[in-house]
Amino acid sequence: MRELRIHGRGGQGSVTAAELIAVAAFEGGVFAQAFPAFGVERRGAPVQAFVRFDDKIIRKRSQVYEPDYIIVQDSTLIKDVNVFQGVKKGGIVIVNTEKIPDYKVPEGVKLITIDATTIALKAIGLPITNTSLMGAFAAATGEIKFSALENALNHRFPKDLAIKNIEAARQAYNIVKGAA
């Protein structure tokens, strides 16, 4: 079983990201489970959402403490929340930032930074970074195919919004693929 933990702030679409990643993973033929860290929904407050991937039915219901993958939607969280806690050796951390990191991920963990905010502002016109980060996740981990992500976005959003979000996801996907 592989596990993903998404850190964001209320309003950034962390829960939607978890759901759509699970939908895309399921299209790819694996069992997936997505759920939020059940909190009181407030804009700007730190939130978490989780995804599990497995070849068999997923029965475990506890939150994710030792993730294989972490997505950080907002790098300002790093000073407030121990976002890297429990990440497995060999794991992958994706951080949305335009800055050079002044923090360290645990040893043996790969850090990928991407300026998802700029991508989102250009492609969508809003600083909503979740779809760019889904694209980066697809490229970095191979857990989901880009085409499956595209289908999930088309299914969830109205057409014009889907096109913009797919574009944001594609740009991030290409940047991470190109860097690999």
Added chain:
Amino acid sequence: MMEITEGSHAVAEAVRLCRPQVISAYPITPQTHIVEALAEMVANCQLDAEYITVENEFSALSACIGASAAGSRTYSATTSQGLALMFEVCFNAAGMRLPIVMSIANRALGAPLSIWNDQQDSISLRDSGWLQFYAEDNQEATDLHFLAYRVAEDHSILLPAFVCFDGFILSHTYEPIDMISQEDVDRFLPKFSPYERLDAADPISFGMYATPEYYHEFRYEMDRVLKQSKAIIQKTGKEFSRMFGRDYSAMVEGYRLEDAETAIVALGSICGTTKDAIDEMREEDKKVGLLKIRVFRPFPTEDVAKALAHVKNVAVLDKNISLGAKGALALEIKDALYSSGIPVKDYIIGLGGRDVRKKDIKAIVALVEKDQGDIFYGLRREVL
């Protein structure tokens, strides 16, 4: 067809397939997504039902009582404080023998306010005469709605039913579901045929006054019928498994229990994490198994006694507490095993959304094997 969807939406879809004629509910976290989805289905003509909007939960279930008495298949959903507000109406629905089905997205009760999961809400209604089903996952949560209507509406039963599934933990989780087609649901669940109904041309009364000469017998009849419903649940569950392959013929379900020395007993979604913990303990040659209780009312006392007859220790996980006594499930298990002499220990766990992990299950197994229990597990002593 397998699809991946949110638990609440899967439940709403299952309810749509049951073709309720009247729905009345009041939104409350974490039940909201179910009733939002149903309201949308009614508005979009995907479901031919009357959706009665009301000012609170007391009215919601009261509207269902009226509609059910008039001969409609009715549905509601609630949780926590909403269910508490329905307390009186729940007893009335059962006393009038109206087969209403209501989903409970289980949540803790205030005060202090908590929106998070435990099972105190439905457990607190255990004496109301409603059947109570508990789901381990969202597949079971959807399937149990088909089963609940069939059993509730059976003319030898005629009692309302809760389908309980853990709030957030199941209601807000996306996972794959095999949804049954409308055609198949129609084959399994025929049109509602009321035993008695309100009819202006042939007037009758429901829920009238009962003097001491009659009331005692009314309660006896409800108890007798609830106990009798065990056979109907098993028969209907068997029919469901023949048609759709998922077996709900037993009210309790063992997992690696055949040769277990220590048995864990639990209700609801905690069973999934427990199964994973058991698999890991089995790899360390620990003889541990699970007895999952799918039906809490009627309580399958004989099935529990039979399933646990061979074990040395029993650890009961209770996501509720009958304050001043024990967890409600532990009391039932102790009753079922009384004459066997098998020691039963209770562990109050996961109240108000406290996360339950595999390591907690393993710690509880270690405790019960040392004969330590009847405790609130995992107390944060530093805040006491």
